[in-house]
Amino acid sequence: MHSLIDDILQSSRARGPGAGEAWPVEERRDLVASARAARGRGMIPIIAEIKPKALGRALSQEEVAAYARAYAQYGACALSVLTEPTHFLGRLENARTARQGGLPVLRKDFIFSEEQLSEVQADLVLLIAALDIDLEGFVDRARSLGMEPLVEAHSEEELERALETEAKIIGINNRNLKTLEIDLGTF
Structure with a gap:
């Protein structure tokens, strides 16, 4: 891994997992159904991202809610919410607040x-x-908690590992986490 990724993981390990949250089944939202509904309205299904690091500062919960409503x-069709606090300035509360937008939330x-996996209610989780x-x-485990895992792969080997699971959603990351270089040919 690149030293930045190692730093992020080290910070995450030092922070440790937060307390788990109970999540009523009736509150779960389905990304696939949401994407189909968007297509039915003639729209291209987009997962919009709430990424505080892009602004260079943490977001207030009012700002997170405003982004969620606007998106x-x-x-x-869904919201991707960064919750990593040290390097991306996210917070678990951002995922909770983003749910107010009514869309499926990807942690x-x-x-x-x-x-x-049980720290915050989310409909999907990035693995x-x-x-x-x-x-x-x-x-x-993600499925047992009511979340749909989105498995991210960068290499053919990682893709093979993802395909060996029961994951229904696989994402391709064009960024190599060992070098942080982006190659659009990866996809």
């Missing part, structure tokens, strides 16, 4: 421990194959 109003973080986690176990 929903302008046709996004985007560096998940390396199964305990992290990064490059982190060399027990991908199949994490996919199963």
